[in-house]
Amino acid sequence: MYNILDFSLDKLKQWMKDNKESEFRAKQIFDWIYKKNIWNFEDMSNIPKNIREKLNNSFYIEIPQVVDVYKSNLDDTFKFLFKYRDGNIIESVVMKYKHGNSICVSTQIGCRMGCKFCASTLGGMIRNLTSGEILAQVLKAQQEIEDRISNIVLMGSGEPLDNYDNVMEFLDIVRAEYSVNVGQRHITLSTCGIVPRIKELADKNLQITLAISLHAPNDDLRRNMMPIAYKYSINEVMDACRYYINTTKRRVTFEYALVRNVNDNNECAKQLIDLLKGLLCHVNLIPVNEVKENNFKKSSSDNIKKFYNMLIEAGIETTIRREMGSDISAACGQLRRSYLESKNDLKGV
Incomplete structure (x- = not known):
């Protein structure tokens, strides 16, 4: 079937x-x-x-069951734990803004990229989600919040470009008039930097936003944070980004999670400026989500502000991501992992 x-x-x-x-x-x-x-x-x-x-x-019709839903007391953020018919659990986050509702969807159950700051990769990858399973997160979330989803971010558990074919089918269907009808410019795809797939995506000439999880301005530091950096150097990633920009005429967003005493010093800011100067881009500074399985700590407010000011003064468009749903573990993989751990604990009782 x-x-x-x-x-x-x-x-x-x-x-x-x-x-x-x-x-x-x-x-x-x-x-x-x-x-x-x-x-x-x-x-x-x-x-x-x-x-x-x-x-x-x-x-x-594969609509997932709601296992649990968490509503933030700090803002209009909802975290859903969804269960598919095979019993696997994923999570989606809905963020309500004045301009509309955004959903952060998962593209895989787990993740094999191994980024040290991300909880979704801790248990490895179980399987890819199909295009319909990704789409179902949007449909079920709309039903739960009783409102339309107008913006989609592929930034939940999993690496979208590691599930390339299913994600491309999802993008085709979700933006169709007969379906959810979300405009391309209201869709963001985040990747840790799978270079050949970035170029393939560029050749499709879609009008979505590409976000690159950069998180470090040099290869040594990036390899310490993200295993994918052993396969693709920063220069290779940047070449792919330039190809994407030249092909689509679209600005690229670079995500940079600020970790205390790791990548948040002035020298890192200077290196990042040198790397991005003159590029059609935007930097999104992210106070890192603290995961108990690693030692990464969030940068101080002062360091975040200094880093931000250095980029702004260098003419690089930069924002500091607003922390949404921090009281409900809204970062990728945190709630799913907590849920699975609690189930395993119960089995051992």
Whole structure:
């Protein structure tokens, strides 16, 4: 059986044709799923019984179960723990802003990139999520908050470019009018820097925002924080970014998690300025989320401000990310790991 959310409209039309049914039924079915939040074929009242039987025999609608939801007391941030039909747990974060609702979705169950500051990589990677499983996070979150999601960030658990084909299919479907209809410029994809995939993404010439998890201005420091740096040097990553900018004419965002006494000193700021000077880019400074399994500590407010001022004075557009949901462990992988640990503890009782 197939998850119908993995199907595009054209693909479902072809299925209808192959099964001797009218192609227009595909649009009707997707109207129920995407516009009316009806996720049971039997409740699709304008679909003939014989077609519903065929659908039930060939498809399922993979909407995850809500295992838990956490609401921040500090801001309008919601953290969802979702369970798929195979029992695997992922998390998604919804952030409410005046300009609309943003969701940070996961693209893999776990992650194999090994970044030391990230909780989602601690247990390794279990499997990729399909395009429909990524999409289902958006659908279920919209139902839970009773409002539309207008911005999507692929920055949750997993490395999107390590799940390239499924992520590209997700991007095709989520921005379609028959589906969630989120504009390309309202979608951000974050990667730790898989160079060949960055170039492939550039060649697609999408109008999404590319965010690079840089976190260090030189190779030695970056290798200490991110194992991917052993495979691709900073120069290779920067060459790929220049290719992306030249091809898409889109600005690249560089994410830089500030870690106390590691990458937050004046010399690091100077090196970062030299690296990015003259590039069509934006730097997003992130006070690092503290994970108990490593020794990384958040930079002091003074150091964050000094680092920020040095970049601004050098003419590099820079922001300091607002900390959202800090009281509900809203950083990637933290809640999932806590949940799994609690379950394992209970089994041992």
